Amino acid sequence: MSSVIIVDYGMGNIKSVLRGIEQVGAKATLSADPDVIYRADHLILPGVGAFDDGMVGLERYGLVEPILRFSKSGKPLMGICLGMQMLLDKSEEHGEHQGLGLIPGVVEEIPRVSNGVVRKIPHIGWSALKQVDGGCDWKDGYLSHTKIGDFVYFVHSYMAVPIHKLHLLSQCEYQGLSINAAIKRDNITGFQFHPEKSGEVGLKILKEFINS
Amino acid sequence: MRNVRLIARLDVKAPNLVKGIQLEGLRKMGNPNEFALRYYEQGVDEIFYADIVASLYERNSLLDIIERTTSDVFVPITVGGGIRSVEDVGAALRAGADKVSINTAAIKNPGIISDVARRFGSQCMVLSIQAKHHGNHWEAFYDNGREHSGLDAIEWAKRGEDLGAGEIILTSVDREGTAKGFDINLINSVTDRVSIPVIASGGMGKLEDINLVINEAHADAVAMAHVLHYNHLTIGDVRNHCKNAKIPVRQYSKEEDVA
Numbered sequence: 001m002s003s004v005i006i007v008d009y010g011m012g013n014i015k016s017v018l019r020g021i022e023q024v025g026a027k028a029t030l031s032a033d034p035d036v037i038y039r040a041d042h043l044i045l046p047g048v049g050a051f052d053d054g055m056v057g058l059e060r061y062g063l064v065e066p067i068l069r070f071s072k073s074g075k076p077l078m079g080i081c082l083g084m085q086m087l088l089d090k091s092e093e094h095g096e097h098q099g100l101g102l103i104p105g106v107v108e109e110i111p112r113v114s115n116g117v118v119r120k121i122p123h124i125g126w127s128a129l130k131q132v133d134g135g136c137d138w139k140d141g142y143l144s145h146t147k148i149g150d151f152v153y154f155v156h157s158y159m160a161v162p163i164h165k166l167h168l169l170s171q172c173e174y175q176g177l178s179i180n181a182a183i184k185r186d187n188i189t190g191f192q193f194h195p196e197k198s199g200e201v202g203l204k205i206l207k208e209f210i211n212s
Numbered sequence: 213m214r215n216v217r218l219i220a221r222l223d224v225k226a227p228n229l230v231k232g233i234q235l236e237g238l239r240k241m242g243n244p245n246e247f248a249l250r251y252y253e254q255g256v257d258e259i260f261y262a263d264i265v266a267s268l269y270e271r272n273s274l275l276d277i278i279e280r281t282t283s284d285v286f287v288p289i290t291v292g293g294g295i296r297s298v299e300d301v302g303a304a305l306r307a308g309a310d311k312v313s314i315n316t317a318a319i320k321n322p323g324i325i326s327d328v329a330r331r332f333g334s335q336c337m338v339l340s341i342q343a344k345h346h347g348n349h350w351e352a353f354y355d356n357g358r359e360h361s362g363l364d365a366i367e368w369a370k371r372g373e374d375l376g377a378g379e380i381i382l383t384s385v386d387r388e389g390t391a392k393g394f395d396i397n398l399i400n401s402v403t404d405r406v407s408i409p410v411i412a413s414g415g416m417g418k419l420e421d422i423n424l425v426i427n428e429a430h431a432d433a434v435a436m437a438h439v440l441h442y443n444h445l446t447i448g449d450v451r452n453h454c455k456n457a458k459i460p461v462r463q464y465s466k467e468e469d470v471a
Contacts, residue, residue, distance in 0.1 A: 124432075
């Protein structure tokens with residue numbers, strides 16, 4: 001049975017991630033121990049809340065270095081929501097803050113107005129996953145069993161914007177705006193949506209992660 | 213596109229699911245976990261639990277109910293009732309809730325809205341407003357529609373947004389449990405005033421009620437209780453109706469269990 005370590009750094013509802021992983025048949029453990037994190041087979045960086053709180057949380061537990069080392073091992077690393085955003089270089093949420101720098105790019109506020117559309121922020125709800133021209137192939141990642149147009153659950157006010165299109169795995173459309181729903185670079189994948197809260201579609205994604 | 217969310221609202225007086233009329237005259241309906249699972253299997257978009265007693269003892273029982281729910285329900289869960297502090301929010305999230313809804317504590321100390329939003333993110337902070345029609349305006353009530361706050365419900369919604377609420381669940385106490393349809397004027401007044409999502413609650417009786425609350429009152433989500441608990445409608449019925457009425461919703465089809 002695969003074993004998954006979920007980084008427990010005090011940000012948000014990680015119980016759901018744990019339950020989701022158990023549901024698809026793996027053993028999941030919460031940990032803030034740098035050694036356990038570095039040695040994990042599969043690592044999940046979860047989180048909801050503000051970007052700077054998240055990075056401060058990782059630093060307080062001394063977890064930045066172990067996560068960076070883990071990412072270089074080639075073993076699967078998945079960031080969810082805030083955990084996905086922290087994979088990038090920096091964020092503009094409440095001032096500029098450095099991220100983990102694993103995928104080149106920045107985290108920006110979802111524009112309240114663009115192309116003449118006034119949109120509701122936060123983006124809360126279910127949106128359909130689309131493929132990206134010039135982006136990553138779904139066959140190579142955790143979306144290989146996901147269908148184009150499958151709905152997943154989002155809740156966020158900021159969005160990840162990688163510099164390179166080839167790191168885009170999936171987008172969704174929200175009131176006239178393309179939002180990056182999934183990003184991927186080698187063994188590192190980030191989901192803006194919550195697979196653990198996206199019903200059967202999300203569980204299928206978690207299942208592919210544990211089997212990778 | 214903005215997809216309308218279909219939310220099942222479960223009022224709990226631990227250990228039972230209860231349902232009243234205008235938040236009074238509560239009737240025991242059964243085990244809330246069984247209802248939550250039924251709605252999940254019907255394809256519900258979110259589950260909303262409200263502890264309508266909210267003493268300390270009952271809150272702990274509610275947290276047990278939430279924990280059990282997370283073992284078989286994989287959609288977002290909001291919990292409200294009796295949340296008085298940032299610590300209470302932390303406990304609810306640790307039990308498996310994704311968001312909390314706060315009414316009484318926010319009226320007594322509006323600063324809690326900012327505190328919760330700062331600590332856990334505004335997406336986690338749902339302001340619950342229980343509005344009763346009163347002369348030519350709506351007043352916000354608390355303690356399950358029993359206590360006057362003196363606050364104008366529309367202005368309170370705007371203030372809640374300014375303080376950092378990420379979402380509003382707006383219950384019409386007048387319509388709650390009556391199945392007479394949503395209070396369209398109330399909901400429209402709030403959606404006009406704020407730019408965060410608004411969940412319409414109270415009064416859903418038949419499928420057509422959805423059309424007005426979405427198309428004319430511009431709600432972002434609908435909370436349903438009565439019609440689901442009494443099996444008058446399933447989530448699937450509501451979803452199909454929305455599709456036929458050109459109201460955008462999540463497409464859902466039951467797939468084989470992946471586990």
